[in-house]
Amino acid sequence: MQNPENVQNVASVITSALSGMSGQTERTPRPRVGVVCGTGLGGLADALSAPVALPYGRIPGFPQSTVASHEGRFLFGRIGTVDVVLQQGRCHLYEGYAPEDVCMGVRVMAELGVEMLVITNAAGALNPRWDAGDLMLITDHVNFTGRSPLTGPNHDAWGPRFPDMSAPYDATLGRIAMDEAARLGVRLERGVYVGVPGPQMETPAETRMYRQLGADAVGMSTVLEVIAARHMGLRVLGISCLTNKNLPDCMKEAPLEEVIRVAGEAGEKLTRLVAAVVERV
Ligand code: HPA
Numbered sequence: 001m002q003n004p005e006n007v008q009n010v011a012s013v014i015t016s017a018l019s020g021m022s023g024q025t026e027r028t029p030r031p032r033v034g035v036v037c038g039t040g041l042g043g044l045a046d047a048l049s050a051p052v053a054l055p056y057g058r059i060p061g062f063p064q065s066t067v068a069s070h071e072g073r074f075l076f077g078r079i080g081t082v083d084v085v086l087q088q089g090r091c092h093l094y095e096g097y098a099p100e101d102v103c104m105g106v107r108v109m110a111e112l113g114v115e116m117l118v119i120t121n122a123a124g125a126l127n128p129r130w131d132a133g134d135l136m137l138i139t140d141h142v143n144f145t146g147r148s149p150l151t152g153p154n155h156d157a158w159g160p161r162f163p164d165m166s167a168p169y170d171a172t173l174g175r176i177a178m179d180e181a182a183r184l185g186v187r188l189e190r191g192v193y194v195g196v197p198g199p200q201m202e203t204p205a206e207t208r209m210y211r212q213l214g215a216d217a218v219g220m221s222t223v224l225e226v227i228a229a230r231h232m233g234l235r236v237l238g239i240s241c242l243t244n245k246n247l248p249d250c251m252k253e254a255p256l257e258e259v260i261r262v263a264g265e266a267g268e269k270l271t272r273l274v275a276a277v278v279e280r281v
Contacts, residue, residue, distance in 0.1 A: 001152030002100035002107060010062050010104065011111035014054060018076060021052055029076040031085035033278050034109035034234075036225060038121035039067075039260060041241060042088045043267040047275040048077030056089065062108075063101040065089045074105075080279035085109055092220055094199035099149040102221075103228035107158075110232040116173070116281060117234045118274055119226060122263045123219035124202070124246030124254060126211045127191060132245055133266045135188050135273065136217050137177055138169055138238030142194040143223040144210070150231055159231035168230050173237040173277065180276040186269045191216025193240055195223030201246075201254060208248040218246060237277065241266045 018029060029052060037044050045051065055073040056062045065072055071088035078084065087105040091097040106117060125132070154161040174190075181188035194210045196202070198220035202210070210218050217240050229236050243262040244254035 001150060001155065002103065004155045004158065006061055007104060007107045007111055010059055010108050013059050014074065014108065014112065017054055017058065018052065029083050029085070031076060031083045031109070031112060031114050033082055033084045033116045033118065033281065034087065034106070034114035035084060035118040035274065036087045036090055036105065036120060038221065038241065039263050041120050041122070041263055041267045041270055042071050043264070044086055044271050044274060045075055045088065047079055047271050048075060048084065048086065051075050051077035063091045063097060063104060065091050066095045067092065079275050082278050082281065084278060085112065085114065090221060093145055093147065093197045094220055099147045099151070099224050102224050103149040106225045106228050107232065110229070110234055115234060117229045117236050118278070119222055119236060119238045120270060120274070121219045121221045121240050122243045122259050123193060123217040123240040124244050125216070125242040126207060126218055126246055127189070127216040128247055130189055130242055132243055132262050134242045135181070135186065135266060135270055136240040136242055137174055137188055137190045138193045138240060139174065139190050140169065140192045141223050141226065142192065142213055142215055143227065144194050145197045145223060147224065149224050149228045159233060163231045165227070165230060168226055168236060169238050170235040173235060173281070176280050177237060177239065177273065177277050180280070181273055184272055184276060186273055188273070189216070193222060193238065194218050196220060204248040207246050211248070217242060239270060239273070241270055
């Protein structure tokens with residue numbers, strides 16, 4: 001389990017840095033919504049007004065992602081009238097990070113007062129009806145990482161020892177996302193995400209197994225962050241950008257460049273969708 005003091009220290013470093021910078025804006029941002037931007041989905045930054053950036057390198061004690069495609073900063077700003085914080089760049093288990101490092105960003109955002117988390121990722125489509133470039137509303141997940149950010153002593157001020165996971169993804173936020181996607185003409189499928197440790201991609205036998213377990217998409221992030229967020233009582237909206245088809249009987253390589261390219265293209269739809277949802281909450 002994370003040492004809560006480390007999270008609180010990072011949150012207070014961020015609060016002081018922001019109040020120091022608030023000369024640049026009319027007031028210190030107080031985010032209500034936190035957004036985790038997955039691979040290639042950093043374009044959400046363009047949807048922010050009055051942005052203030054805080055690179056992770058300026059936050060002592062905050063883990064730095066080693067993934068080249070990840071930006072590595074918090075970005076505070078507004079979408080419509082709603083104060084938001086974007087986490088651009090996240091840590092993964094496959095980088096060698098512990099679950100508490102992977103979840104630090106979410107916990108820090110919760111300490112900063114965020115009540116709702118929008119979590120995005122790039123994922124492979126296991127559902128054969130879907131195409132690369134489609135978006136998927138995450139309705140549920142399978143944590144196949146074998147890890148939990150809640151292992152160890154529980155921090156009762158954050159949440160209960162055995163948090164409920166019967167509805168990890170908020171149904172109301174999901175309905176708003178489906179409505180807004182229809183209004184914007186964006187194809188948004190609904191499905192189950194399986195989170196795996198990576199970094200190797202799946203074998204045909206593994207993709208067949210994940211499909212048989214009930215998953216529609218597979219990726220290397222999100223599930224631990226959602227557990228940490230639900231533990232702290234945040235409402236969660238999860239959206240995957242399906243960057244490649246991952247089908248056991250016609251496996252194709254999905255090189256990182258391709259994943260980033262498709263996520264970048266679909267990121268434009270995702271940006272419009274997330275902005276529309278945030279404006280309605
Ligand atoms: N598998 C695992 N992670 C991924 C994939 C995939 O096919 N695509 C993007 N992230």
